[in-house]
Amino acid sequence: MNRIFSGIQPTNQLHLGNYLGALRNWVRLQDTAENFFCVVDLHALTVPQDPESLRRSTREVTAAFIAAGIDPERSVIFAQSTVPGHAELGWLLGTLTPMGWLNRMTQFKEKSGKHREESGLGLYSYPVLMAADILLYKGTHVPVGEDQKQHVELARDIAGAFNRRYGVEYFPLPEPVIQGQAARIMSLRDGSKKMSKSDESDYSRINLTDDADAIALKFRKAKSDSDNLPDTKDGLTGRPEAENLITIYAALSEQSVDQVVAQFAGSQFSKLKTELADLAVEKLAPIGARMRELMSDQAELDRLLKLGTERAAAVANPILRGAQDLMGLVR
Template identity: 45%
Template sequence: MRVYSGIQPTGRKHLGNYLGAIRHYVTGQEQAWATGDEAIFCVVDLHATTVAYDPAELRDRTYDTVAILLAAGLDPAKSILYRQGDVPEVPELTWLLTSVTAHGDLNRMHQFKEKSAQQRELVSAGLFLYPVLMAADVLAFRADRVPVGDDQRQHIELMRDIAERFNTRFGGEGREILRVPEGVYPTVAARIMDLQQPEKKMSTSSGSIEGTVYVLDEPKAVEKKLKRAVTDSANPPEIRRGPDKAGVSNLIDILAATTDRTPDEVEADLAGARGYGDLKVAAADAVNALLAPIRERYADLRGDEAAIESALAIGAEKARAIAAPVLAEAREAMGVGPRA
């Protein structure tokens, strides 16, 4: 069994990134290590070039992201952690996969529609082909399972279609050149919302600074943001979840996810609370307790970029050892290049 996950290096990593993805990476790594399976994690710097960006900032954010992943518990001795741009087999496979990817499918991708609408000067071909590169990321490693956010379901379905179409066209009967992966979607802490706009998902790019808790925020900043979180004007205050209580529901979900409890347990524990202030203080304390050791380890790791590069080089070597034979088989099946 092989599990694959990728993370964007753009933007500052926030609480939603940690609870919805990074924490699950570490859990998945430990499970894979215990069972003899394989976990692969990629910082997708090539994906980040599909929209306008600053090259120096991209490299810095990549180092930031790797340092956070290591600080959170990813261990290059237990899993494969690499930078996308260090594995040239993936972009070559991307080009080969375009031969079995329908233009209409790409044109219907929600992410392309949303991001292209934001581009004023240039909508790049890279943005259009983003889902094919994402497919190549996974298919190059013959991954079995791909943990992603719920908003990535459309990409996973396209990835599966591409693999099946490739196998049908070039593999012949019964030959699986590219493994058809399964998407794995989180059921807990899948959506942490903006503290100031609780109807919107917490986001570095489209959220509010005051409503976004960053992994590297100082404890006082975390406390301030959570104490100012939007709730409602119910009198007396009601600490419960519900469609009419978006802000309170978000705080309950955050407290539950950061203390390994269910939202129902949080509601029961706070049944005698004096008001929303108790909920906010409890959430701030729990978030700070969760993030404090990560911030501390990050501070030790981030200053040594040579060590980060060394870890990425080791990961790239392992990644290429897996991807190269897959690419070679795909090339042979398509009649590209010399005979194997």
């Protein structure tokens, strides 16, 4: 059976893009693979974090996993930092990762910007930790967005380098899994930018914790243009806001973009926004309500995280020990 590993950072609030691009697809994977879904709190530390906010966000992301439909009895849900093997294997793999490979990683360049010399080592080397996250469970497949595909390719390179160095086929070469038409949901305020947890405007995204009124209001205020909606998919070209709202409707209703374009052909934006708001409330409001319920019982969330940690460690620890043995470490 395939073994899936994927994770989300506990920074800011999860939003519609996280649900459609990741969580909903993870739920569907539960029937076809052995799944490890991780709150990657060590990755969050690559930028400064308020400790209390980080703890709360870790629990909130856990609540989102469960509220979206991930069953903690069927899938392993845990916080990355509670399994020390992630950091340990990250160091071991870092010893055989060439600097040139890391220099090619585009996300460091984007995130460090003009402050590259002041950026922490963790921001530069975190792709190695991401490789360790996957390989610590001998993950075979990694559901990711297009912007993370390069990191899975690096994990493959590192796994291959380890296998060649020690003359064994110890780590599998993980495959990226890009799923669904809604892998890239854009901002409600600017259709040319990806919906982001870090956007200053809360009106740019639908948070999973938003109630029905907030969801409806944000779609009503979503940016649009002055033309009626097109009658063909090609008519969306050059109209990023129209394309984004059509894409969101298609994803939530599980239809194709062509079907949704035909449904709203010639309509004004207001009709699409109204029906999209109703659909989003129907799909997302129960998730938000369940998240709030889970967040009100911290002891239960912590119990579920501890259960996940124990299950993850039971798989990870023997794999880590095997890597240590191959590398000549005395245990």
